[in-house]
Amino acid sequence: MDFYGFIPRSRLFLGTAQYPSPAVLQRAVEAAGVDVVTVSLRREAGRLGGGQDFWALIRGLGVRVLPNTAGCHSVKEAVTTAQMAREVFGTPWIKLEVIGEADTLQPDVFGLTEAARILCAEGFEVFPYMTEDLVVAERLVEAGCRVLMPWGAPIGTGKGLNNPYGLRALRAHFPDIPLVVDAGIGLPSHAAAAMELGYDAVLLNTAVAKAGDPAAMAAAFARAVEAGRLAFEAGPMEPRDMAAPSTPVLGRALLG
Amino acid sequence: MQIIVNGDTREVAAPVLAEALAELGYAGAVVATAVNEAFVSAAARAQTLLAEGDRLEILAPMQGG
Numbered sequence: 637m638d639f640y641g642f643i644p645r646s647r648l649f650l651g652t653a654q655y656p657s658p659a660v661l662q663r664a665v666e667a668a669g670v671d672v673v674t675v676s677l678r679r680e681a682g683r684l685g686g687g688q689d690f691w692a693l694i695r696g697l698g699v700r701v702l703p704n705t706a707g708c709h710s711v712k713e714a715v716t717t718a719q720m721a722r723e724v725f726g727t728p729w730i731k732l733e734v735i736g737e738a739d740t741l742q743p744d745v746f747g748l749t750e751a752a753r754i755l756c757a758e759g760f761e762v763f764p765y766m767t768e769d770l771v772v773a774e775r776l777v778e779a780g781c782r783v784l785m786p787w788g789a790p791i792g793t794g795k796g797l798n799n800p801y802g803l804r805a806l807r808a809h810f811p812d813i814p815l816v817v818d819a820g821i822g823l824p825s826h827a828a829a830a831m832e833l834g835y836d837a838v839l840l841n842t843a844v845a846k847a848g849d850p851a852a853m854a855a856a857f858a859r860a861v862e863a864g865r866l867a868f869e870a871g872p873m874e875p876r877d878m879a880a881p882s883t884p885v886l887g888r889a890l891l892g
Numbered sequence: 893m894q895i896i897v898n899g900d901t902r903e904v905a906a907p908v909l910a911e912a913l914a915e916l917g918y919a920g921a922v923v924a925t926a927v928n929e930a931f932v933s934a935a936a937r938a939q940t941l942l943a944e945g946d947r948l949e950i951l952a953p954m955q956g957g
Contacts, residue, residue: 685952723933
């Protein structure tokens with residue numbers, strides 16, 4: 637499975653925000669061995685503004701960048717931000733966010749599909765941040781998206797997979813589209829659960845950045861993602877309601 | 893003339909975006925620009941004229957999730 641032709645070594649994609657320092661961010665990226673990180677665009681104060689140092693740090697990491705349109709609430713804002721990001725970061729990749737609700741940061745799926753259509757037509761390689769809605773997913777694929785990124789839970793909540801049934805259905809309906817659980821992951825076990833569902837990658841930020849030891853947590857997530865993927869490929873057993881002895885009954889001694 | 897730069901009113905002498913950027917202290921910086929909410933590519937800055945009251949956004953790489 638590739639992401640617009642790119643095959644990452646790690647199935648963990650990491651956000652770059654909220655770390656205690658740039659050095660801690662760097663250690664987290666290195667500890668997890670990630671090769672895709674998300675970045676953003678914000679107003680710059682001048683030639684010596686913070687963005688220049690940040691960009692030098694990211695380039696030094698030798699990773700692919702996935703710019704986002706975080707904070708955009710309209711199609712126009714998101715499209716213009718994507719155009720600006722493509723020039724600055726030198727990549728057609730865009731994590732497309734069109735936020736529709738302030739409390740949940742829930743995607744505006746109507747604006748999302750419209751913006752995705754415009755950006756795909758302009759040659760962008762769109763990673764849409766979406767709900768797990770199958771019909772929205774269909775519209776995004778029709779618009780030209782070749783990756784889908786449903787949320788696990790609202791951004792920054794760390795609640796894990798709110799709707800495993802919906803995520804499983806999405807996986808079943810789109811066996812050939814790379815799927816990434818983006819947002820809401822709080823623990824490595826959540827990431828493993830996403831991978832066990834057959835998802836191709838997970839994208840998270842706060843759970844690592846806000847950990848007591850971000851580099852150690854990044855390493856924990858990297859192992860969880862690997863474990864979950866390996867488990868999916870290995871073919872998990874079907875759960876059942878009644879107990880079944882795992883030790884053979886045949887040959888059991890009569891001792892009482 | 894007065895224009896709005898990243899939300900603040902600023903005085904610039906240069907009428908061309910490329911020169912105004914240098915005047916504002918962005919020479920050599922990795923930035924993307926938009927004028928009145930429309931993206932202006934780096935290549936187009938030398939041909940983009942500014943007018944009184946224009947809204948200029950100057951964005952740079954930043955941490956993001």
